[in-house]
Structures are given as structure tokens and as C-alpha cells.
Amino acid sequence: MEEISYGPGTTIVSQGQVGDAIYLILSGAVQVVVESGAGKSEVVAVLGPRDWFGEMALLSGEPRSATIETVKETILWRLRREDWDELIEKHPILLRPVCTTLSKRLSHVDRQYSSGRAAFTLLAEEFYASLSPDEQAFFRQVSLLGPADKATLIALVRNHALTKLVTEFGYSQFPLIRHTENGKYELHSFFREFLHEKL
Template sequence: MELKTFEKGDVIIEKGSYGTSAYVIKSGKVEVVDITNNKVVLAILGEGQIFGEMGLVDDQPRSATVTALEDVQLAVLNRDNFNQLFEKDPKVLLPIIKALFERLRTINSMLVSKEGSDTVKAGVNKRVHGSEFITLSGLNVISSDVLDNREMKINKFPFKVGRKHELDEVDVLSDNDLYLQDLPPFNVSRNHFLIDKVEGRYVVVDRGSRLGTIVNGKRIDVQSVLDMGENEIIVGQKVSPFVFKIEIRC
């Protein structure tokens, strides 16, 4: 795993950003806070503890901000590392799996306590109401073939796109709604990009792909807000055969 160092006061993870890595603290301490309204300290973590683990398994925005309380050294575990360790030495992943289950247990408790509340109902309504809808279609023969030469209406968010597995390939974290059959050298990563609706806007998020995602002619750093009407997305580098049109209609 790659080692990274951060100085006291550095923001390691920012709430609302996207990422696909987890961090194991080798030395130092970090503060996990929720800054939605007033600053609320969720945890102080130290040597041997893990944060950011949900980024390994889902593609949702980060739920909290993590800041270095002192100089820290972190081991960075990304999805590719996770897959390799799963195949070669699964026991190394036990602390991370434990952290994931602890996080899920906490979330489950929160959901039970808020069941039926106005806050939850309002959040659900916000995601399903609205007159606009979004479609995906191919802009060349290869991309059209992926969609059986038809236009796909996207009803589920986030909508995830990635590379189809080879027969002998093991990928414990692949999670996609649309799989693209690519050939070496690959343009498409296993978990490449997603389309989501965030605060009433449609966005494309690169999921840490190797060659990136191009939206309307520009390679995106992490995410890009889609325009009303037609948008072009290239999966991988500019010469990639996978070119799609994403259209937002009212």
C-alpha cells in the first residue's frame, strides 16, 4: 500500500467529495467531523485505526470531513489493492471488513431511530420528485451495440458503469449497472464512472478510473455537473471506442 504523510491541519477527506480509497493510520491522530451545520466531532482516531472505508465499496459522497490533528502517516488502500489482497492474503483485510460492519451497524441504528421521521421522508421525496428524466444512448456503433441499439432511460441512482469481467478475473468489489466489454489495452476500468442526482442536479463522477472520464470535451477531476439537454461522455482516453450521449429532458 502507498504511504502518504499529512501535516497538522491538513484536510485529508472533505465531506461531499468522492473517493475510492480507505486509510490506515500508521502514526499520528485525525479528527472526523460533520460540518453540515455546526461542527460536530464524530471521532478522534489514532494509530492502527481506519477511516474512509466506505469508499472501497460504494460510490456515494464522503459523509464526513477528516483533518490531521498532528503530523500523520497513512497507508492508502484503493480498490485494486483490496482485490489483490483478497486473492493473496485475505486475513490482512479483516480489520477493514470489521470497520465496514461497524459502520453498517451504526447506520442501521440511525435508520431505526429515525424511521418515520419527517427528515427521512423529506429526503426520499427530494430524490423521486421532479419532471426531468435522463437517458443514455451510444454515439457510435460499439457504444450503441452495448445498449442493444436503443436509448436507455435511467431510473436508478447512482447508475454505475464499468468493465465487464474476463472469465478468469476475480473482482470482489465490482458493482455496476452497465458493463462494457473492453479489450486490452483497456480504456474502461472495473468501476469507471457513475451518474447520480445530487441536490437536484445530475452529475457524472469518475470512480478513480485509470484513464479518466471526459464530459463535454473536458477530462473531469472527480465530478462534473451535467447540462440540461445533451451531454457527451467518453469512457477513458479521447480515442476510446466508448462514447455516449447523456440527455436530460423535461
């Protein structure tokens, strides 16, 4: 196990990296930052002494699911994959607290997902109910497409009001419609599922 000191504002691991170590915080604090597909980042947790991170990527072999940055001067212990495997082989009881932490984190994520999904469903219902029958039909058609550019969307419209609706997509901050980096538009996956139920 290796002890490492980091100054404030230091990135320890980055989202998307291969996980090769688990970290235990001895002192200080780190923030867990998740980057969304829209290029925005959100702090989802702050961890302090006796907390650890990096276990999910280490155990699953998947890329890291978040970026970890120090909030202040922080001292960590880093345990590399080979040392972790050897430690667990000799002392399997050490897996118990890791499994407990994983279970709590997954439960928290599940609650957040359920709450977010319920909010999106309510928003989708209100938005859909506010549309004219032609607009509803248009969105049902769009739900069958992947990301599409404005010209493709305009080709689907049947009247001037719908053309105006598509034109306004470019200025929309509405969470059910996303503007991708390559200039295309797509429906949020929850909204798409909602519309599929209307087909």
C-alpha cells in the same frame, strides 16, 4: 501502499468526494467531521494509530460520507482502489477485519439514530400537545408540503395568531423547523413523519 505525512489541521479527504483509497493510521490522529445540510459541521469521531478510514466509500463507490482532518502530525499508509482490489483477490481473509469494523460502525450509527429519533419523537409530542387545535391543523397541512416560503405558509393560515406563528419561524432555533439557505422553511423529516401519523 504509499506512506504519507500530514501536518496538523490538514484535510485528507472531504465529504462528498469520490473514494479512491483506504487509509491506515501509523501515527498521529485524525478527526472525522460530518457536515449537515444546515452548513454546520460536527466531529463524530477521533481515530488514532492502527485505525483506518475510507473503506466505506472505497467498497460502495458512494461519495465520502465525512471529512477527515489531522489533529496533529500524522503518518498514514494510503492504499489505492486498484491495489486494494489486487490485495483482496490474493488474500480475501483481509476482508474480515474490515467487515468487523464496518459492522461496529454501522451498529454505532444505528444506536445513535435510534436514540436521536426517540428524542425527536418526544420533542414532537410535547410541541404538538402544546399547540391549539388550529395550530395543530396548520402543522398537519404544512407536513404535506415540501420547503415553502413565508408567503405560502401565511396563505394557509386562518387567523391572526397563526400569522404570528409563521412570522416567528424566521427567528426560530427550534430543531423541528428548518430555515433553508434559499429562505424557505421545512419541517424536520422526523416531525413530518410524526404529523403524517396525525392525518
